[in-house]
Every structure is written in structure tokens, then in C-alpha cells.
Amino acid sequence: MSTKKTDYRPASTCERCGKYLHPGGLKYRVDITITSAFNGVIDEHYEEGEMEKLAEEIKRMDPEELEKEVYQELTITLCNHCRKKLINYLSEGEEIH
Numbered sequence: 895m896s897t898k899k900t901d902y903r904p905a906s907t908c909e910r911c912g913k914y915l916h917p918g919g920l921k922y923r924v925d926i927t928i929t930s931a932f933n934g935v936i937d938e939h940y941e942e943g944e945m946e947k948l949a950e951e952i953k954r955m956d957p958e959e960l961e962k963e964v965y966q967e968l969t970i971t972l973c974n975h976c977r978k979k980l981i982n983y984l985s986e987g988e989e990i991h
């Protein structure tokens with residue numbers, strides 16, 4: 895799975911089911927960008943010391959991991975079948991099998 899849009903090349907197999915994708919055949923590029931939807935509100939219901947604990951946890955986290963919590967970009971190649979499954983999953987909450 896490549897993580898940057900710029901170095902995307904269609905995979906030769908579906909990245910979900912592993913099906914071989916013919917060079918001239920149907921394949922789909924899926925770009926996913928997930929960003930933290932922080933609304934500027936900090937929960938005021940933190941118990942005393944909890945904010946400090948949270949700050950400590952953040953300090954201990956891997957910067958790369960931390961970045962993923964806020965912003966994540968994925969590009970994957972899917973076959974037609976998996977594309978349909980993904981759409982159903984996203985729009986109807988259907989289980990992915």
C-alpha cells in the first residue's frame with residue numbers, strides 16, 4: 895500500500911483480495927484522506943491531572959503515529975468487485991467479507 899499520491903502506480907494485484915489485475919483491464923484507484931475534525935473545543939470534563947497525562951502520552955507517541963492520528967492519506971488499487979464492496983461498506987455500513 896503506498897501512502898503518497900505522488901508515487902502511485904497501479905498495483906498488479908487487487909490490494910484487498912489479491913486478485914490479478916490484467917494490465918488493460920478494470921482496476922480502480924482509491925484515494926482516501928482522513929483528517930481529524932477538530933472543532934476547536936477542548937473537553938472541559940477532564941479530571942484534574944488528566945490533561946497532563948494526555949500530554950505525557952502524546953509526548954511518548956511516535957511522531958509518525960501521531961501524524962496518522964491527525965492526517966492520513968492512502969492510495970490503494972482495487973478490482974471491480976472490491977470497489978463495489980467498499981462502496982457498499984461506506985454507504986450502507988455493510989460488513990466487508
Ligand SMILES: [Zn+2]
Pocket residue numbers: 908909910911912913972973974975976977
Ligand atoms: Zn479485489
